[in-house]
Amino acid sequence: MIEETSLPGVMIVTPARHGDARGFFSESWNRQRMADAGLVYDFVQDNHSLSMRVGTLRGLHFQSPPHAQAKLVRCGRGRLFDVAVDIRKGSPTYGKWVGVELSFENGRQLLIPEGFLHGFVTLEPETEVVYKCTDYYAPDCDGAVLWDSCGIEWPLEGEPLLSDKDLRAVPLSDFDSPFDFKG
Numbered sequence: 001m002i003e004e005t006s007l008p009g010v011m012i013v014t015p016a017r018h019g020d021a022r023g024f025f026s027e028s029w030n031r032q033r034m035a036d037a038g039l040v041y042d043f044v045q046d047n048h049s050l051s052m053r054v055g056t057l058r059g060l061h062f063q064s065p066p067h068a069q070a071k072l073v074r075c076g077r078g079r080l081f082d083v084a085v086d087i088r089k090g091s092p093t094y095g096k097w098v099g100v101e102l103s104f105e106n107g108r109q110l111l112i113p114e115g116f117l118h119g120f121v122t123l124e125p126e127t128e129v130v131y132k133c134t135d136y137y138a139p140d141c142d143g144a145v146l147w148d149s150c151g152i153e154w155p156l157e158g159e160p161l162l163s164d165k166d167l168r169a170v171p172l173s174d175f176d177s178p179f180d181f182k183g
């Protein structure tokens, strides 16, 4: 199943699960199935992160052109609140965000196009996030916007655990986006 969100282009993809007495089987990604829905993405790198503590917050990240990345994010274990923020200059939804709960249980995935920030906060201990990217890691193009500068209603109890890089990120109000809205 593929559903729209309040941000055009950001989609929720929920692959079918074929259950039997052993458990289930699911095609977690199928290029043709996505292309049949008009979602043509050629992923080149898979990422996998483990966050041990509830309230671990990674984000809000992007890679700038020429190594911008679209991502297809899913939860391999645990539960998280996954967020995308539109940072395309001139976009009618610039600065707007959408958040979706992804979990091993619900099997939902979030498709985030280029030109959007990505971040998440974990809702269970030992949460694993697995995601596909349309370009390779390019440290020189790696960027971050401050997690609490976009008006996101993070489901947090207390302070999040952040990396030093994320603690030092620029607020959205001071951010000069490298992305332009292309309609």
Ligand SMILES: Cc1cn([C@H]2C[C@H](O)[C@@H](COP(=O)(O)OP(=O)(O)O[C@H]3O[C@H](C)C(=O)[C@H](O)[C@H]3O)O2)c(=O)[nH]c1=O
Pocket (backbone or CB within 6 Å): 047, 049, 058, 059, 061, 062, 071, 118, 119, 120, 136, 137, 163, 165
């Ligand atoms: C992103 C990345 C990182 N690394 C190395 C660099 C560091 O030595 C270590 C941790 O990197 P970082 O602290 O940037 O990891 P996260 O905070 O999880 O960053 C990611 O989290 C948000 C939610 C994202 O969407 C991005 O994919 C990415 O920015 O992994 C790599 O070797 N390859 C990579 O593609």
